[in-house]
Amino acid sequence: MLEIRQVTRRFGPNTAVRDVELKIEQGQMVGVIGRSGAGKSTLLRMINRLIDPSEGSIFFQGKEVSALKGAELRRWQRDCAMIFQQFNLVPRLDVLTNVLLGRLNHRSTVLNLLNMFTREERIQAIAALERLDIAQTALQRAGTLSGGQQQRVAIARALMQEPKVILADEPIASLDPLNAKVVMDSLADINAREGITVITNLHTLDTARAYCNRIVGMAKGAVVFDGPPEALTSEAVRTIYGGEEGAELSEAITSTSINVPAPQPARKSTGQAQPALAAV
Numbered sequence: 224m225l226e227i228r229q230v231t232r233r234f235g236p237n238t239a240v241r242d243v244e245l246k247i248e249q250g251q252m253v254g255v256i257g258r259s260g261a262g263k264s265t266l267l268r269m270i271n272r273l274i275d276p277s278e279g280s281i282f283f284q285g286k287e288v289s290a291l292k293g294a295e296l297r298r299w300q301r302d303c304a305m306i307f308q309q310f311n312l313v314p315r316l317d318v319l320t321n322v323l324l325g326r327l328n329h330r331s332t333v334l335n336l337l338n339m340f341t342r343e344e345r346i347q348a349i350a351a352l353e354r355l356d357i358a359q360t361a362l363q364r365a366g367t368l369s370g371g372q373q374q375r376v377a378i379a380r381a382l383m384q385e386p387k388v389i390l391a392d393e394p395i396a397s398l399d400p401l402n403a404k405v406v407m408d409s410l411a412d413i414n415a416r417e418g419i420t421v422i423t424n425l426h427t428l429d430t431a432r433a434y435c436n437r438i439v440g441m442a443k444g445a446v447v448f449d450g451p452p453e454a455l456t457s458e459a460v461r462t463i464y465g466g467e468e469g470a471e472l473s474e475a476i477t478s479t480s481i482n483v484p485a486p487q488p489a490r491k492s493t494g495q496a497q498p499a500l501a502a503v
């Protein structure tokens with residue numbers, strides 16, 4: 224269980240995240256939605272400790288990860304893989320090496336300095352690429368791949384970390400609808416088959432509805448909605464995205480047009496939160 228307790232993050236006079244309180248059971252697939260600037264990325268970055276909270280604390284399996292330092296912090300960052308909108312691969316290195324880089328935090332500094340990976344690690348990396356259906360690109364330089372392929376390499380690299388949680392910060396924002404679907408399908412499959420918790424920021428409502436069994440809506444740094452997709456009524460959508468009372472908020476504004484035939488049946492939803500709406 225991941226617990227975010229009364230977390231606030233300020234940047235100078237601006238409060239990016241305000242008093243956020245969330246409990247996320249292992250194995251949930253959580254979509255964080257909200258307008259640009261709502262605080263979604265800041266929240267994810269605090270979980271992974273790329274930035275620290277100004278106030279509050281974050282716990283994982285009873286341990287306060289917001290207080291970890293040194294080797295323990297690196298261990299947490301290994302357990303909590305991060306995927307970014309811009310993929311963050313090393314473009315001049317081949318795909319296989321990029322995936323193997325996911326093992327760095329598992330290994331001794333000497334092995335890392337020598338840049339030596341074992342046969343088992345290479346086999347594991349190829350298997351991760353096969354799973355993402357891009358093993359044929361293993362020896363290509365990562366920078367030569369399409370955006371969709373690069374994001375799949377980034378997911379394979381995350382899998383090499385053998386994480387307990389995957390944090391995906393707008394993983395499909397730079398992709399066309401077809402590649403966006405492939406990437407979201409991959410994340411959903413990893414969540415369903417391995418039971419890895421996935422927390423993903425999404426700009427778009429339809430994607431969150433289609434793939435996530437829990438949706439957290441943020442506005443002005445605060446959580447203003449927390450519940451299953453079915454509870455995301457037009458009133459809830461207005462609370463998250465803003466809009467005039469009574470006016471229809473077009474889902475097109477918040478759509479990527481990923482063509483998903485129908486909402487998928489609820490995945491494992493351990494300890495799903497009850498829908499909750501709060502005023503912004």
Ligand SMILES: Nc1ncnc2c1ncn2[C@@H]1O[C@H](COP(=O)(O)OP(=O)(O)OP(=O)(O)O)[C@@H](O)[C@H]1O
Pocket residue numbers: 234237238239257258259260261262263264265266
């Ligand atoms: N490093 C920073 N320094 C100063 N202000 C920041 C920093 N990072 C974020 N902010 C501010 O915090 C607020 C929340 O930003 P954040 O990126 O978390 O929002 P977001 O919901 O992820 O938006 P987007 O979808 O556009 O990425 C914004 O007002 C942003 O300008």
